[in-house]
Amino acid sequence: MNGESTSTRGAVAPAAGPQGTGRGGRRRPTSPDGMIGIVAKILLLGFVDAIAAFALFQLAINDEWLVLVISLIVTIGINWIYLRRGGLPAKYLAPGILFLLLFQVFAMVFSTYIAFTNYGDGHNSSKEDAIRSIQLSALERVPDSPQYAATVLDDGGELALLVTDPDGNVSVGSSEEPLEPVESAQLDSTGKAVGLDGYTTLAFGDILARQGDVSDLVVPLSDNLDDGTLQTQDGSTAYVFKPRLVYDAAADTFTDVNTGTTYTDSGEGNFQAEDGSTLGVGWKINVGFDNFVRAFTDQNLRGPLLSVILWTFAFAGISVAATFALGLFLAIAFNRADLKGKRVYRILMILPYAFPAFLSGLVWSGLMNAEFGFINNAILGGAYIPWLTDPILSKISVLIVNIWLGYPYMFLVCTGALQSLPEDVEEAARIDGAGAWTIFRVIKLPLLLVSLAPLLISSFAFNFNNFNVIYMLTGGGPRFDDTNLDIGATDILITMVYKVAFGGTGRDYGLASALAIIIFIVVGVISAISFRKTKALEEIN
Incomplete structure (x- = not known):
């Protein structure tokens, strides 16, 4: 029987490989697209080309030749990518790169351009x-x-x-x-x-x-x-x-x-005119660095701007430190193996994270209302405490609400980081006689910071531009008395930029873009220094 099997095996021709392959396992060339894929491709490209043709026609009518040429090149590139055979990675990467260029790179370049102009109310068109x-x-x-x-x-x-x-x-x-x-x-x-x-x-x-x-x-x-x-x-x-x-x-x-x-x-x-009076309508011109100089030299803007910058750093720093401390404390408290019902407690801890920040800001604004708020009337027995209208109390209120919104995130990441720490190191420390505080300070906290430092840096950058909480809770108020601009005690740089750009007293897009660039530079420098100091990215595997 063995001999029969051997002779039979020797007489049989080599079997075909898997489906789509030839002898020796070589893959036969096959069409990458089925009929449905080809039809879908044609329909989608036709839809894109129709929109592009309409856009190109409108650009030609308005003599926007530079934008027309760029749009035409992009349209031709999209058709070439998706109509040619092969190039599968490009077909997946093209949409992401296109949207990146459109919504990130273009927006950044255009904002930088506007920062060097006087674009705003009364200066928003040609001469x-x-x-x-x-x-x-x-x-x-x-x-x-x-x-x-x-x-x-x-x-x-x-x-x-x-x-x-x-x-x-x-x-x-x-x-x-x-x-x-x-x-x-x-x-x-x-x-x-x-x-x-x-x-x-x-x-x-x-x-x-x-x-x-x-x-x-x-x-x-x-x-x-x-x-x-x-x-x-x-x-x-x-x-x-x-x-x-x-x-x-x-x-x-x-x-x-x-x-x-x-x-x-x-x-x-x-x-x-010679007396200094001007006509109400002007036009857009390049002003160089005047907007950046004006931000720090204009008497009506310099004082409030410095106050806003200091408060922005304080708000972001205190928010990160407080949410991290509270989140880490709760993570350690609910990480005990013998704690009953800790799943329920963890769910309760992350509930604030489930609510949109702008809705939470509106709810807390109602709760902290000095005359009709639940906190003053129900908890404090009708006391009149101006939570949102006093310069100091409004800052405390903003911090309280932001900590309430931010600690669930820190609780989640700290819980995950704690569960990933090696248990044998802690057991060895206990055997050596180290107490709970020593183990936390010498072992757990350094190990946690190695993995959480990038998250803390990103959290600082987020709070540095935390528009929702400030705007929905206090609107940036109470307003400063030493300026005619709508800038207040709880405004951070991002809400100040919004008011300069879209405020009711006049829209100054050039100055707002200059301030946005300043924010970008500040956040970028702080993040770069923090990453360099911690060297967290090299440590994380």
């Missing part, structure tokens, strides 16, 4: 747009203006004005196109133009529904706004308006026709 905006804002009705019979038209959602002047001449124009004479308008029995081919005439009810748009409709008489414009309030009669400020393109000046005051380009992104 040409600013000139036009000044002319439009200075329009005044011409006394004894001729009366034009008007009809409001709709051109694909955009309003236009069909007017008949006192001499019976008919013209049509819109906000973008000045008046042009027309010959084929539809006239009523009085000779008023009431319709035009290619446009939709708005009925009285439609005019009432879009009264705001009709009132805002400004139709230039010519390409030069100084020649005047037509405006209507009721949609049936239009009058001539001319700007109070006349622009001289050759001299690059505005002149007030009522007072004779001349406004010239100040070189700071606005038009300024």
